[in-house]
Amino acid sequence: MPSLSKNARVAGILYILSSLFGIVRLIYIPSTLLVSGNAAATANKIVGHELLFRFGIVSYLLCSALWIFVTLALYRLLKGVNQTLAVIMVIITVVVTPVFFVNAINDAAALFFASGAEFLSAFDKAQREAFVMLFVNLHHQLDLASEFLWILFHVPFGLLVYRSRFLPRVLGVWLMMVGFAYLALSVTGLLFPTSEHKVWNFAQPVLTGEVAIMLWLAITGAKEKA
Numbered sequence: 001m002p003s004l005s006k007n008a009r010v011a012g013i014l015y016i017l018s019s020l021f022g023i024v025r026l027i028y029i030p031s032t033l034l035v036s037g038n039a040a041a042t043a044n045k046i047v048g049h050e051l052l053f054r055f056g057i058v059s060y061l062l063c064s065a066l067w068i069f070v071t072l073a074l075y076r077l078l079k080g081v082n083q084t085l086a087v088i089m090v091i092i093t094v095v096v097t098p099v100f101f102v103n104a105i106n107d108a109a110a111l112f113f114a115s116g117a118e119f120l121s122a123f124d125k126a127q128r129e130a131f132v133m134l135f136v137n138l139h140h141q142l143d144l145a146s147e148f149l150w151i152l153f154h155v156p157f158g159l160l161v162y163r164s165r166f167l168p169r170v171l172g173v174w175l176m177m178v179g180f181a182y183l184a185l186s187v188t189g190l191l192f193p194t195s196e197h198k199v200w201n202f203a204q205p206v207l208t209g210e211v212a213i214m215l216w217l218a219i220t221g222a223k224e225k226a
Helices: 003-033 039-048 050-078 083-115 125-164 169-191 193-220
Strands: none
Touching (some): 003 039, 039 083, 050 083, 050 125, 169 193
């Protein structure tokens, strides 16, 4: 297999694996176990599905660890287009990845309070449930904060794809739009949380640009230079 296409497919496969693990904690866990505005129900669901919640923590960490290799694979694929833009992608990953690992602590704390560990007996049930909701919300707030930086990853990524000539230009434009969609979600969630859901409904179709690029890389690869 030609090296350029091989590099593209490796990057695509890693991108897919990282995203699948990310979906578990960022989409499946919130929709299954977290009840907005109801601390008691959220705590009860976490306790009732403790293994699933723990798997969400592990998946979040695996997603973060794999993203390092996704970025390195993309750097190897695109550095010949513009090394400065490729380096920016690496720098953003170096900055953001530790945030994800720190954020996993919020889930661990929520699990401790939900399970009513013995050393937390000083708190009554209602207080422990309130802490569960607090740490779950802190997790979401830190995710919003990290999304603020994703525009600095996706815009260079999109420019590299657009200029590459061996990947479709439309995917490059789409990726730049993905960066602005993440920025909109971050700013809205931090400043106007009651409107976050509305912005998500508009941003969701744009964010599928990531699905498009990972599938294109994994399945089609890259157009080899003559």
